Amino acid sequence: MVNHSAVTAAVRAAAEKVERGERITGADAATLWHHAEDADLARLAGRVRARFHEARRATYMIMRIINYTNVCVAQCDYCAFYVLPNQEGGYVLTREDVFAKIDELLDVGGDLVAFNGGFNPKLPLHYYCDLFGAVRARYGDRVEFYALTIAEFMYLADHAGISFAAAAARLRDAGVYWITGGGSEILTEDFRSRHSKFKYTVAQYFEAQRAVVEAGLQTTATMVIGFDETFDERLEHLERTRDFQDQCLENGHGGLFSFLCWTYKPYGTAFGGREITPREYLRHMALSRIFLDNVRHLRTSVLTLNEHAFGALDFGANDFDLPIEDEVTQKAGARIDLDLEGLLSVPRGMGYEVEYRRAERPPLAASV
Numbered sequence: 001m002v003n004h005s006a007v008t009a010a011v012r013a014a015a016e017k018v019e020r021g022e023r024i025t026g027a028d029a030a031t032l033w034h035h036a037e038d039a040d041l042a043r044l045a046g047r048v049r050a051r052f053h054e055a056r057r058a059t060y061m062i063m064r065i066i067n068y069t070n071v072c073v074a075q076c077d078y079c080a081f082y083v084l085p086n087q088e089g090g091y092v093l094t095r096e097d098v099f100a101k102i103d104e105l106l107d108v109g110g111d112l113v114a115f116n117g118g119f120n121p122k123l124p125l126h127y128y129c130d131l132f133g134a135v136r137a138r139y140g141d142r143v144e145f146y147a148l149t150i151a152e153f154m155y156l157a158d159h160a161g162i163s164f165a166a167a168a169a170r171l172r173d174a175g176v177y178w179i180t181g182g183g184s185e186i187l188t189e190d191f192r193s194r195h196s197k198f199k200y201t202v203a204q205y206f207e208a209q210r211a212v213v214e215a216g217l218q219t220t221a222t223m224v225i226g227f228d229e230t231f232d233e234r235l236e237h238l239e240r241t242r243d244f245q246d247q248c249l250e251n252g253h254g255g256l257f258s259f260l261c262w263t264y265k266p267y268g269t270a271f272g273g274r275e276i277t278p279r280e281y282l283r284h285m286a287l288s289r290i291f292l293d294n295v296r297h298l299r300t301s302v303l304t305l306n307e308h309a310f311g312a313l314d315f316g317a318n319d320f321d322l323p324i325e326d327e328v329t330q331k332a333g334a335r336i337d338l339d340l341e342g343l344l345s346v347p348r349g350m351g352y353e354v355e356y357r358r359a360e361r362p363p364l365a366a367s368v
């Protein structure tokens with residue numbers, strides 16, 4: 001039988017820690033997740049958000065994910081995007097294709113590109129260095145780009161037979177500033193062995209991300225929810241992320257610029273399943289903001305939640321993308337809305353001042 005007064009006391013104790021500016025434990029997070037009201041989670045997330053950002057202000061970017069190849073050997077069961085090498089339908093974009101997509105992005109007022117593709121064994125490291133160098137040379141400061149996800153980065157380093165540190169240095173010398181934390185999904189070894197056993201372990205993920213940070217590159221944290229993960233797995237992901245950020249900050253690195261969480265789209269995937277509700281997403285975002293007290297930017301996912309994503313601004317988020325393309329999630333059921341002004345009217349209608357945030361380029365530590 002549930003002891004209601006004990007539960008109420010535990011919720012109150014966890015909430016008081018947040019109000020006092022103290023860090024909560026995993027047990028506190030579980031208590032809040034299972035027992036706090038939506039309004040209480042929103043209020044507490046707002047308290048943590050206010051340590052970093054003005055209350056009724058949000059920032060956004062207009063961006064495009066360029067899926068430069070759909071050929072992949074990882075075979076994640078939640079992916080509707082990939083084809084295996086030599087299967088029909090595989091592609092690699094030409095440099096002209098990439099430039100045309102960036103030009104289109106500039107035409108609609110965007111300035112951030114995120115490259116994202118599969119683990120394509122036919123693409124050597126110099127393909128990436130040449131591509132990124134060409135984008136940097138052609139567009140200069142007009143466009144910033146997230147060069148790869150950590151997952152792709154690990155594959156190309158392995159494929160080239162070099163260390164993560166050496167691969168990060170090669171990419172940095174080619175003009176890369178960002179390698180995002182994409183490809184993390186749920187960072188537990190058990191989740192990865194269930195769904196993506198060829199996509200590296202959690203230990204390798206953080207080893208690679210550490211090498212990226214130590215090379216002076218910028219990185220981010222990501223998470224995808226709504227597969228079959230348990231709450232404990234979600235919490236483990238958040239704990240590992242917070243620990244990694246603590247280590248970065250202790251070592252004098254900028255660490256994780258932001259935490260972006262999006263939702264699994266199940267259509268056309270081998271794993272299948274159903275989408276989670278917007279309410280579950282909002283609660284998770286609030287919990288993430290409360291728990292990740294060392295990450296400045298919490299980004300909500302218009303890509304997978306459309307107008308529902310803006311609700312997260314009231315649950316701790318402060319930033320979002322307006323994407324104009326992402327084949328990976330579109331293949332699995334994401335709907336991209338190109339009425340950017342119509343989208344922006346939603347947070348404005350909620351009382352937020354929204355401001356365009358230009359893609360940031362951090363100073364590179366030349367000697368690292």
Ligand code: SF4
Nearest residue numbers: 072074075076079118
């Ligand atoms: S999610 Fe990425 S790594 Fe996994 S199969 Fe799809 S393209 Fe490959």
